[in-house]
Amino acid sequence: MNFFKRAWLNVWAKKGRSVLLILVSSAILMFVLAGLLIRSAAVKATDQAKADVGATVTLSANRQAAFKKMQSSSSSSSKSSRPKMTLTPVKLSDATKIAKLSNISSYNVTSSTSVNAKSYDTVSTSSGLSGGNSGGPGGMKSSTSTGDTQIDGVTSTSLATDFSSKQSKITKGRGITTADKNTNHVVIEKDLASQNNLTVGDTITVKEATGSKDKVKLKIVGIYKASSTSSSSAGPMSTDPANTMYTSYTLANTFKGSKYAGTADSVTFNVSNPAKVSSVKTAGKKLINTSKYALSTDDSSYQTVKASMSNVKSFANKIVWLVAIAGTIILALIVILMIRERRFEIGVLLSLGEARWKIVAQFFTEMLMVIVVAVAIAGAGGKFVGNQLGSQLVSQSATTTQTTSTTGQPGGSGTPGGSGMKGGNGGPGNMGQSTNTKAAKTELDVSVSAVNLAELGGFGLAITFLSIMIASGGILRLEPKKVLIS
């Protein structure tokens, strides 16, 4: 294959031109690679989001059905009696059945109430709004407690939204776990602890706000710190967030009264694969009495990340194709000019009886040599360009998606249950905060893999082939006599 040798001799002899071609090709391929990297990173990030952000299905009282029931009873009763909405507490036996469904990775039982401080002083807020009902508009409270200390009963603090979204964290001791079931263990807020000189191992006394109004001793097993926005009782009629204590849901039920044993305000199930949320909800509905209970889903975190990554992926695709097309045109023009200045050489080759396809193959080989070096350079530089472009894209995309999310999704700020207005914990009302936090944290892991380099090589080859084919029209039509004799 003599044309290989000719190609090599030409590339080597015309070093300046070859270097220039390598630089142009590298620039084109670097952007193609950046696009490819961002695209594959977006796919990876979407897959990762499935595993990371997850989705939840919440079992709670059917508020809508209860409201309808209240309306129908108010129309039939006399004007003097005020209608009352009754929410049926969730039965833990129903929750256990749903927990056995596939794709449920864990679940958290939530039962909230309030008690009155006995052996300690609560933290007072300057607004003077403490002492109200602890259930905010978005919460699921059915109890009518009026204590100054909010009790959030959970299965495990690590599964509670405030803790899983890192808005609250244990600073001393430990959180509530399943092992604390049927115990008087409690986790208190740092400000409350420091105000009363309390630490892990100490015992505090509270007085039940309803029923027998007994005094109950609680053992502090952990101290947590809540961020200023992280409050499960920050409603206008609630106590200071620092007065919220976490206990096992069994203890919270004890405070609420004996009829609440084996029940919960709500149960939040974590779904391992967000894509299966709908099927879990459908299967779960078959296990409960839907006139009393409702199953609500929240895969907004996943949807937010998915939408964000979808934008990035679409943009990356456009980059790849635009750069590839522009690159082909640019390279084709360069090759056309290059071939025009080599008409004489082509004429000599034709006069020697060289086949036209071999002359085209020589130019293709020359460009291939250039492209191989360009792919190597682009491989080294593409990661940098991809990182810069990717982080810019993600930040723009995440901002856009968050704006959409906060104005259009339940739980976002501005809707009941959003930040500053949240009431109960674990209900659908306070999911917006963690959604945005997680979406904002989504980053692209732009790294060059062998597959990316193979794809880039493919694009490089295609660009070279097309540009040579476009430019070769002249070679195929060239008459040696016209070149050599004139």
Added chain:
Amino acid sequence: MLKTQGLGYWYQDKDQPLFQDINLEFEVGQSCAILGHSGTGKTTFLSLIAGLDKPKEGDILLDDRSLKKIGLTNYRRHDVSIVFQAYNLFTYMSPLNNLLTAMAITGAEHAGDKDFALKTLNDLGISADLATRNVQHLSGGQQQRVAIARTMACDAQLVVADEPTGNLDEDNTKEVIEQFQRIAHDRQKCVIIVTHEPDVADQCDHQYRLENKQFTKLA
């Protein structure tokens, strides 16, 4: 060896041909000069017998085989070697690589033989040192000798040259013409040289003048 039968050529108008009904015969072991003023069509005639263009009428036969049947590309590759006034070497190569490339394309007997190529160049006064430099570093006379060496290395039966001495001084002209004579006589090739210089033509075995659309044999 090479015959033209009723050969004719025109550019636009058949009524104004460059030449018409040309019947010539060229034999191996002889050199032949074609003389004529500028614009008479001698270079066009050369392009036809070199297989660079097709005649408008008539035919060219090589050993009684029509070039139409042989195919122009095949004919150029195996049967004819061309030497141009402007040398037409590959400017990005050394003389040695110019010869090796031409030998590879034409499938010459010694294709790939570096020593043969160096000896051929050496026979024409191109030393081994000059043979490995870029051709652009050689003088005009040296470049023309490289072009002739390429012709010799390719081993074609027919050698055609278009004003091969056009860019050379007197000494180089003499030397180049001697080389063509050696190719014709020693290597038993058919050499056809197009020239407008009578001194060059005088050194060839036969002379034709193209005038008034016809060839006239002078000697």
